[in-house]
Amino acid sequence: MVKKMNAAVMYGPNDIRYEEVDRPICPEGGFVLKVKAIGLCGSDIRNLTTDSRKGNYPYIYGHEVVGEVCEVYPEVENYKVGQMIYVYPEAHCLKCENCRSGHNEQCTEVEHYTDRPGGFADYIAYTKKRVDRGATYVLPDGVDPILATLAEPMSSTYACVENINVTLGDTVAIIGAGPIGIFLSILSKMRGAEKVILIDINQARLDMASKFDIDYLINSSEKDPVEEVLKLTNSIGANKVISANPSTIAQQQSILMAKKSGIVVFFGGVPKGALTEIDTNIIHYNGLWIYGHYGANSIQVQKAFELAISKRFPAREIITHVLPLRDINEAIELTKKGEALKVVLLPSED
Ligand SMILES: [Zn+2]
Ligand SMILES: [Zn+2]
Numbered sequence: 001m002v003k004k005m006n007a008a009v010m011y012g013p014n015d016i017r018y019e020e021v022d023r024p025i026c027p028e029g030g031f032v033l034k035v036k037a038i039g040l041c042g043s044d045i046r047n048l049t050t051d052s053r054k055g056n057y058p059y060i061y062g063h064e065v066v067g068e069v070c071e072v073y074p075e076v077e078n079y080k081v082g083q084m085i086y087v088y089p090e091a092h093c094l095k096c097e098n099c100r101s102g103h104n105e106q107c108t109e110v111e112h113y114t115d116r117p118g119g120f121a122d123y124i125a126y127t128k129k130r131v132d133r134g135a136t137y138v139l140p141d142g143v144d145p146i147l148a149t150l151a152e153p154m155s156s157t158y159a160c161v162e163n164i165n166v167t168l169g170d171t172v173a174i175i176g177a178g179p180i181g182i183f184l185s186i187l188s189k190m191r192g193a194e195k196v197i198l199i200d201i202n203q204a205r206l207d208m209a210s211k212f213d214i215d216y217l218i219n220s221s222e223k224d225p226v227e228e229v230l231k232l233t234n235s236i237g238a239n240k241v242i243s244a245n246p247s248t249i250a251q252q253q254s255i256l257m258a259k260k261s262g263i264v265v266f267f268g269g270v271p272k273g274a275l276t277e278i279d280t281n282i283i284h285y286n287g288l289w290i291y292g293h294y295g296a297n298s299i300q301v302q303k304a305f306e307l308a309i310s311k312r313f314p315a316r317e318i319i320t321h322v323l324p325l326r327d328i329n330e331a332i333e334l335t336k337k338g339e340a341l342k343v344v345l346l347p348s349e350d
């Protein structure tokens with residue numbers, strides 16, 4: 001008889017039902033995790049509230065997974081029942097040209113997490129491919145699984161500030177005060193940035209950001225953020241500007257607030273098909289370097305995990321809400337309104 005479990009199943013945009021489904025069976029050469037804690041990501045919210053799978057439902061999302069190994073296929077040696085692990089959502093092949101050149105985030109043979117059911121459930125199964133590729137990390141004793149879920153959202157921000165070498169003396173302007181903007185701000189300060197300016201249109205998010213070590217918070221629905229950044233930098237502009245939000249307007253602004261020879265990063269994706277109108281002469285004459293950013297390479301994934309669970313990182317302040325998985329719809333609302341910074345969901349105990 002197939003065992004049952006609870007899961008938050010998506011039936012369509014904004015139609016997420018917490019219900020009983022079949023518990024996954026252990027794939028040949030794979031393993032099964034009992035999900036202990038799972039983060040709710042901005043991308044989950046976008047996926048759960050739009051027709052992200054083009055009618056291909058029901059589907060279980062969830063990719064910021066920390067869980068306990070509860071079943072291992074007989075010959076598998078590197079996983080043991082009882083281990084608590086964090087699983088990075090993408091399993092890079094480590095063999096393709098992009099992987100070998102250090103760009104695992106562009107792996108051409110990646111097993112993407114949406115290929116299989118995700119972790120908004122009591123249990124999640126992983127295949128032999130995952131066992132072969134790894135990208136799973138054992139939690140040291142005493143590390144709280146709730147805090148370890150931050151390793152995933154940390155990874156891409158860690159990679160971003162490392163790739164653009166945020167360093168001593170830098171002024172960094174970040175547009176978007178969601179969890180990603182907060183991570184970018186904290187990591188920029190840790191790397192020695194002199195001034196971090198965090199910008200958002202939502203005052204509730206800025207209020208939440210105020211408890212972190214961030215030098216300036218700007219509400220761009222009240223003040224022109226470009227003028228404000230210029231004011232704070234003696235009309236010079238920021239060394240590094242990161243647009244970490246889905247707005248094309250913010251991308252336009254980001255170019256205008258960068259210092260000559262500065263760096264601008266388009267971190268957040270904009271809605272599919274949206275085009276950003278920019279005066280490329282500003283890029284040309286000011287000698288700007290414009291980067292796109294997505295994901296992290298496999299070493300950055302590992303380092304981000306180690307930092308996320310270390311005492312140096314204020315994980316407890318970032319996770320504002322811990323809710324049972326059955327309250328996922330409420331979690332989405334709280335995050336959308338800016339009342340919650342980061343919600344971690346807990347599946348049922350049995
Ligand atoms: Zn995520
Ligand atoms: Zn690859």
